[in-house]
Structure formats: C-alpha cells, structure tokens
Amino acid sequence: MAQRDLNGKIVAVVGATGGLGREIAAVLAERGAVVVGANRSGGSDVVVDLRDSDGGRALVDHCVSTHGRLDGVVVAAGIVAFGDLADTDDVVIEELLLTNAMGPMWLAKRATPALAESQGFILNDSGVVADPPMPGMAP
Numbered sequence: 001m002a003q004r005d006l007n008g009k010i011v012a013v014v015g016a017t018g019g020l021g022r023e024i025a026a027v028l029a030e031r032g033a034v035v036v037g038a039n040r041s042g043g044s045d046v047v048v049d050l051r052d053s054d055g056g057r058a059l060v061d062h063c064v065s066t067h068g069r070l071d072g073v074v075v076a077a078g079i080v081a082f083g084d085l086a087d088t089d090d091v092v093i094e095e096l097l098l099t100n101a102m103g104p105m106w107l108a109k110r111a112t113p114a115l116a117e118s119q120g121f122i123l124n125d126s127g128v129v130a131d132p133p134m135p136g137m138a139p
Contacts, residue, residue: 004121007032010067012059014038014048014107015077020125024076036063039077050077050103051095056110063114070114075104075124082136100126 011028015021016037025035037044038059040051046062049055063070078100081092104124111122 003031005032006072009033009071009120010036010063010069011072011074012036012038012046012063012070012111013074013076014050014059015075016044017041018076021074021076024074024125028074033072034067036067048107050075050107051098053102053106054110055103056107059107060111060114069118070111071118071120073107073111073115073120073122075107075122077103078126084136 006028009032011033013021013025013028013035016025016035017039021037021039025037029035036046036059038046038048040047040049040055046059048059059073060070079096081088081096108122108124114120115122
C-alpha cells in the first residue's frame with residue numbers, strides 16, 4: 001500500500017500531549033506534516049474538548065485561519081475507567097461516552113467539510129485499552 005504524501009499537509013492531532021498522540025504527532029512531523037496539536041487541557045496549539053458537541057469547530061477554525069486549510073485529523077484522545085459497572089457513577093459513564101464515542105463523531109462532523117475540500121483524511125485511534133478486554137473494563 002502506498003503511503004500518503006504528508007509533506008506540507010496540515011494535520012491536527014487531538015490528544016497531542018498524551019503518550020500516543022505525542023508519538024503520532026512526532027511521526028507525522030518526521031513525514032513532513034505541519035502538526036497542529038489539540039487537547040482539552042491546554043499546552044497545545046488549540047483547546048478541543050471532545051465532550052463538547054461543537055468543540056471541533058475551534059479546531060477547524062484554527063487550522064483554516066492559521067494555515068488556510070485542514071488536510072487531516074487524527075483523534076488520539078480518550079479516557080478509561082476501571083471497576084464494576086454497577087459501582088460506576090453515572091457522570092463517569094457519561095464522560096466516557098462523550099469523550100470516546102460521541103466526541104470523535106462530533107469532531108468528524110465539524111471537520112468533514114474542510115477535509116472534503118482538501119481531499120483529506122480522519123483517523124480515530126481507540127487506543128490499546130480496547131484490546132484485549134480486561135476484568136473491570138465494563139465502564
């Protein structure tokens with residue numbers, strides 16, 4: 001399979017300050033991409049909270065206003081909870097679903113027009129905690 005040419009492409013990495021996101025951002029930069037880092041706690045180019053249905057708009061707006069376009073989005077952000085589902089607080093369950101399921105879909109919805117224009121891509125990486133299943137991972 002041929003690799004996509006990333007030289008000069010504007011690629012946003014959501015979760016860029018986390019372990020996986022940091023590594024992905026480094027590889028993208030090595031391949032010539034202009035990496036736009038995003039996370040929900042700051043310390044990156046733009047703040048994006050996946051729990052916010054409109055959070056992706058800030059990412060797209062930043063990329064388009066700063067770089068003129070958006071060529072790719074990598075979602076390398078997520079959260080995990082351990083324990084028995086019966087004992088897991090409803091607020092935790094809601095945050096898990098918003099961050100890990102709804103958030104990437106909302107982000108993709110906001111980014112799709114810009115990505116269609118640039119014939120770009122979106123990649124959602126669910127992380128290593130999804131495989132293999134472990135006891136206490138029901139939440």
